[in-house]
Amino acid sequence: MIDLTGPPRFWSLRLAQRFARCQEEAFRTPEWWRGPAPFGEPELRERLAELFGAPPERTVVTGGVRQFATAWAVAVRGGAGALPAMAVEAPTFSDIPEIVGSVEARAWSDLGAAPQTVPLWLTSPFRNPDGRSLGPAEISVLTDRIAAGTPVVINEVYRWFASKRLGPVPEGAWTVTSLAKLAGPGVRLGWFVAPDIASIARPLTSDGPPTAWQRGWARFLDAQTVNALRSDLVEATLDAKRSFLQYLIGTPEWQGNSPHLTLAHPTMDELTALRRLADEGVQASPGAAFRTPTAALRLAFSGVTVAEAADAARVFAKVGGFSPVLFD
Known part of the structure; x- marks a missing residue:
């Protein structure tokens, strides 16, 4: 079939062996058993800044896009039921509406009609399943919504397939990505970038991946x-x-x-x-x-x-x- x-x-044997060595090194670091730093292990955040331009002061390491979606849905609502709904793009990967709950589906062509109080979740580049990416028209609508106070998340999980530097995202949007589509879904490592430090509520920093896992990836990830x-x-x-x-x-x-x-x-x-x-x-x-x-x-x-x-x-x-x- x-x-x-x-x-x-599958990974190549060469990459798998190198990763195993990096993970072994991480287990020899001091106090690898302690809880991870709230925003993520400093060495990993530095590596993310070096390789991908993630601003360290606004970047938080997560267990992936799903984990971020769960925490963000709570944080942005300010408590259960504080907002009536979240608008998630349609079509979309079906796990996201199930995770964030209380969802209304919105085609990209209909984003401007969503109530200003309703947060928006979109995927770009290469929306799943059809591969569309945000263009100037959608960027303009989202920029206006953010200016009006609407929280917007851009899921960049497919950024690894972009042949050039990622295009612009709306000023003030949240972005989230992970290594799942680069290295595999079992990696369970990602990060988000908040529009400002004040937006990073505690639910978003309380459940990062294990310390040794983050340190191992910090050693493993380099340009090569x-x-x-x-x-x-x-x-x-x-x-x-x-x-x-x-x-x-x-x-x-x-x-x-x-x-x-x-x-x-x-x-x-x-x-x-x-x-x-x-x-x-x-x-x-x-x-x-x-x-x-x-x-x-x-x-x-x-x-x-x-x-x-x-x-x-x-x-x-x-x-x-x-x-x-x-x-x-």
Whole structure:
């Protein structure tokens, strides 16, 4: 079975061995068993500033995007029930609405109509599942909302697939990312950048990853390692996606470097499409799992080779009728 649901790609043996050495070193540091520093271990925050431009005074290390979403939903509401809802982009990764609770779905084209008291959560670059990134129109709307007092979070978990420096985010927005899409979901390490120090409430600093884990990653992460992870994991995923697109639609480009792809069929519902594909040896994800407004399939290429991606494209071509789609 060719799995296009997005299982993680394996590390090279060289990287795995180096990480093991860095973790061993972390366990030899003084008092590695104590609780982590509230904003994160200083050496890790310094490394994040050095490599990714994360301003140390406004950066907090977290266990990942999900953990941040849980704490932020509490902190931004100022207590349970203080705000009636949060607006989360639609489509989106379905875990986020479930985590933050009391959610209203908003298409990007409808962001300006959300009440000013309702916080907004969006993903850019490369929104999951269709790969859209915020453009000037959306940035302008979000900037106006922030100026009016609306809290806005930009989830940058797919930043690793951007070929160039990330584009601008609205001034005053929160940003959050993790290493999950660079190194694997089991890493459970990320960070957020707050718009100002005063916004960093205690719930956001009370549950960071273990001290030794943070110190190990501080030793492991350097420019050479990031480049190796990009080559082994990110570029391999993009190569597989390009191979799929080249065969299916005749061009390797669709939404640039997005690691995932959304396909629609003019007449076939999701369950029928998934069954047809499975009968031919290909597994995909239903659009319903991402709250797509119309029937679609989400494909992710992190778990397949270039050859497997081409074989999967042949299956889609055999079934027929599928084409890439974007949502508002």
